[in-house]
Amino acid sequence: MSINLPELEGAEIGAALPSTGRKHSRIPGMDAVRATSGFQRGMLVAGTLIVLFFAVVAVFASWIAPYGFNDDRDGTKVFGRLIAPSSEHWFGTTAGGEDVYSRVVFGAQTALEVILLAVAISIVIGVPLGLISGYIGGWLDRVLVLITDALFAFPSLLLAIIVNIAIAGGTNSKFGGIMAAAISITVVYVPQYFRVVRNATVAAREEPYVEAARAIGAPARVVMMRYIFGNVVQTVPVIATLNAGDSILTLAGLGFLGYGIEPSSGAEWGHDLSRAVGDTSAGIWWTGLYPGIAIVLIVVGVTLVGESLNDVLNPLLRTPKVDQVKLSEFTSAADS
Amino acid sequence: MAATKTSSGSLRTYLITRLLLVIPMVWILVTLVFFVLRVVGDPIKSAFGDRLSPAELAKREHSAGLDRPILTQYWSYLKGLLQGDFGTSLTDNTKISNILKINGAATLELTLWALLVALLVGIPLGRLAARYRDRAPDVGLRLFGVLAYAIPVFFLGLLLKLLFSIQLGWLPVNGRAAPNVEVAINDVTPNTHFYLINAILYGNTSYIWDVLKHTVLPAITLGLLVAGIFLRLVRVNLLQTLRADYVEAARARGVREGRVVRKHAFRNALIPVVTVMGLQIAALLGGAVLTEETFEWQGLGFKLAFYLQRQDYIAVQGIVTAIAVSVALISFFIDVIAALIDPRVRY
Numbered sequence: 001m002s003i004n005l006p007e008l009e010g011a012e013i014g015a016a017l018p019s020t021g022r023k024h025s026r027i028p029g030m031d032a033v034r035a036t037s038g039f040q041r042g043m044l045v046a047g048t049l050i051v052l053f054f055a056v057v058a059v060f061a062s063w064i065a066p067y068g069f070n071d072d073r074d075g076t077k078v079f080g081r082l083i084a085p086s087s088e089h090w091f092g093t094t095a096g097g098e099d100v101y102s103r104v105v106f107g108a109q110t111a112l113e114v115i116l117l118a119v120a121i122s123i124v125i126g127v128p129l130g131l132i133s134g135y136i137g138g139w140l141d142r143v144l145v146l147i148t149d150a151l152f153a154f155p156s157l158l159l160a161i162i163v164n165i166a167i168a169g170g171t172n173s174k175f176g177g178i179m180a181a182a183i184s185i186t187v188v189y190v191p192q193y194f195r196v197v198r199n200a201t202v203a204a205r206e207e208p209y210v211e212a213a214r215a216i217g218a219p220a221r222v223v224m225m226r227y228i229f230g231n232v233v234q235t236v237p238v239i240a241t242l243n244a245g246d247s248i249l250t251l252a253g254l255g256f257l258g259y260g261i262e263p264s265s266g267a268e269w270g271h272d273l274s275r276a277v278g279d280t281s282a283g284i285w286w287t288g289l290y291p292g293i294a295i296v297l298i299v300v301g302v303t304l305v306g307e308s309l310n311d312v313l314n315p316l317l318r319t320p321k322v323d324q325v326k327l328s329e330f331t332s333a334a335d336s
Numbered sequence: 337m338a339a340t341k342t343s344s345g346s347l348r349t350y351l352i353t354r355l356l357l358v359i360p361m362v363w364i365l366v367t368l369v370f371f372v373l374r375v376v377g378d379p380i381k382s383a384f385g386d387r388l389s390p391a392e393l394a395k396r397e398h399s400a401g402l403d404r405p406i407l408t409q410y411w412s413y414l415k416g417l418l419q420g421d422f423g424t425s426l427t428d429n430t431k432i433s434n435i436l437k438i439n440g441a442a443t444l445e446l447t448l449w450a451l452l453v454a455l456l457v458g459i460p461l462g463r464l465a466a467r468y469r470d471r472a473p474d475v476g477l478r479l480f481g482v483l484a485y486a487i488p489v490f491f492l493g494l495l496l497k498l499l500f501s502i503q504l505g506w507l508p509v510n511g512r513a514a515p516n517v518e519v520a521i522n523d524v525t526p527n528t529h530f531y532l533i534n535a536i537l538y539g540n541t542s543y544i545w546d547v548l549k550h551t552v553l554p555a556i557t558l559g560l561l562v563a564g565i566f567l568r569l570v571r572v573n574l575l576q577t578l579r580a581d582y583v584e585a586a587r588a589r590g591v592r593e594g595r596v597v598r599k600h601a602f603r604n605a606l607i608p609v610v611t612v613m614g615l616q617i618a619a620l621l622g623g624a625v626l627t628e629e630t631f632e633w634q635g636l637g638f639k640l641a642f643y644l645q646r647q648d649y650i651a652v653q654g655i656v657t658a659i660a661v662s663v664a665l666i667s668f669f670i671d672v673i674a675a676l677i678d679p680r681v682r683y
Contacts, residue, residue, distance in 0.1 A: 039470060039475050146357075146360055146361065146364065147364060149357070149361060150360075150361045150364040150365050150368070150664070152615070152618070153361060153365065153618060153660060153663045153664040153667060154365065154618065154660050154663070155618045155619070155621050155622030155625070155659060155660070155663065156618070156619075156622060157622040157625060157626070158622060158625070158640075158656050158659060158660065161644070161656075162369060162372050162373055162652070162656060163372060165372075165373060165376055165649065165652075166372045166373065166375040166376055245486070249486075249488055252488050253488065253490075253622075253626055256488070256490050256626060256629070257625070257626070257629065257641050257644060258641075258644065258645060259644070270488070270490075273488070273490055273491055273494065274490070274629075276494060277490065277493075277494055277629075277630055280494055280497050280498050280502060280509075281502070281509055283498075283502050283503075285498050288491070288494045288498075289495075292487075292488070292491035292494065292495070295486075295487075295488055295491060296483070296486050296487050296488075296491065299485075299486035299487075300482055300483060300486040303482050303485060303486055304482060307482065
């Protein structure tokens with residue numbers, strides 16, 4: 001929500017990507033890496049590595065974590081409460097006597113599940129809605145734009161909270177877990193996909209190729225799916241990446257206020273931090289520090305990927321170097 | 337003369353259109369919050385369902401008018417809102433309009449301080465980053481921007497508390513003022529509920545000092561969240577402005593780069609920042625909820641968390657609606673300011 005993303009035209013991105021003139025790589029994302037240089041490439045690579053690291057931690061959480069996220073004992077041996085970090089408990093234990101390290105590791109799993117679900121659902125809802133609204137126009141378009149405008153005025157966290165109350169009924173049922181958190185977050189991000197796709201569609205609607213398609217008698221559905229879709233979805237990966245970072249923060253915010261994931265059904269960093277705020281007054285730092293660092297790291301990782309993709313794709317922000325390369329090509333072509 | 341007439345005419349048209357858009361927007365927000373929160377069912381049951389007998393629940397529902405058809409309730413709720421009546425909280429029987437007045441002042445005080453921090457940190461740093469594009473200061477500042485965005489306000493607050501309040505003992509841990517100060521400055525007339533103003537009215541220097549000391553950490557915590565956004569914005573806008581033809585012309589005339597940035601590009605690059613500031617109000621108020629909860633700052637966010645825990649959805653509805661509506665109104669005013677300073681916005 002908080003990232004200023006200049007809206008791009010499909011054509012601009014098309015022009016931006018194959019700037020090197022090389023063939024497209026088969027490895028996903030390789031084209032983007034090639035289009036970067038220097039610091040931008042560093043950001044992209046560092047971000048990708050961080051995200052991959054958390055993905056690995058999330059997938060293999062059960063093997064990596066020494067204990068369960070909700071365990072306060074190993075067999076019959078009780079860990080004890082608020083024990084400082086030691087060789088036995090690397091990150092110490094919480095006020096509830098759980099192993100902080102294990103909770104941080106399992107927290108990655110929760111975050112990844114919620115974020116993947118949330119991003120997927122928002123794309124599935126937002127993109128077609130934007131496509132239809134932009135192409136058909138009329139009162140439907142006006143109403144939807146007005147509603148998304150209203151939703152933009154809503155602090156995302158508050159929106160997520162009231163949707164979460166509506167879905168989970170304020171109680172922490174099983175459904176009030178991952179799925180409810182994901183849907184609450186979805187509501188926040190659908191308007192963004194809607195807006196970007198809708199604006200791109202409105203612009204594309206007037207293009208000659210769309211007119212040509214209509215002239216040969218293609219029905220609206222075909223025009224939208226086959227002709228416009230491919231030209232308006234190019235910004236979606238960037239928004240999705242930036243939103244993924246933002247939704248981790250929203251999830252943590254929900255957890256911090258006592259919403260989101262039920263503590264016994266999953267470890268969640270925001271929830272752990274809300275417990276840790278009370279601990280700080282007694283000078284206990286380990287219950288909050290590690291989940292906090294985990295949030296910061298993963299959001300930094302995702303944001304670095306999103307930012308550098310945005311830089312690569314936004315012609316206004318690209319490094320001048322690319323322009324210079326184009327210039328010399330142009331003059332050499334003119335010479336020969 | 338004719339030119340000025342048309343330009344002021346288009347400004348008026350723009351302002352009226354923008355104002356007319358605010359009304360349906362506010363209505364959508366109010367309606368959305370009302371119906372989404374009623375999906376859960378009856379607010380009385382959510383708040384007391386586990387404590388009261390069914391007969392007692394029914395009695396309370398009847399007296400609160402919650403057994404009427406939902407549309408009737410919605411209608412009377414809307415009528416109440418127009419008269420500034422947000423209803424009464426269920427769990428502690430407080431008028432929500434009073435909560436909005438008293439705790440709203442606390443939130444506003446915090447938000448203004450945070451905005452000050454954000455502007456003081458974000459704008460100069462963004463300018464520095466654009467000036468030294470792709471060199472060390474830029475790289476460092478962009479990483480700082482990413483970090484400021486990535487760190488949840490409650491985690492930053494927690495770290496600052498650990499360092500400055502617990503370890504070093506320089507600043508207070510929680511609250512808006514020390515308890516004795518709080519009692520004293522709430523006694524002044526008129527009670528503005530802005531503690532700094534109240535403390536100044538009270539006229540005790542050590543009280544003013546105490547209020548300021550309590551403000552430092554929450555203001556920095558919330559301010560840095562938005563400072564990162566301002567930094568990015570100023571940087572991006574300045575970079576785009578630095579490519580404008582008139583800036584190029586200045587360079588061609590031999591104006592030094594530092595002067596080009598300072599005199600030619602910087603002011604124009606700030607205009608979009610004002611526009612986007614309207615959008616950041618939502619982020620700022622959302623962040624305020626978490627900051628208040630972290631520092632036990634008795635504002636709207638703190639109250640919201642309090643009522644959320646008690647599942648008092650009438651109070652939640654009132655506070656959430658008030659926050660959303662103020663975001664819509666504040667961004668309207670910021671758009672008006674943007675239109676006044678930037679002719680391009682007026683279409």
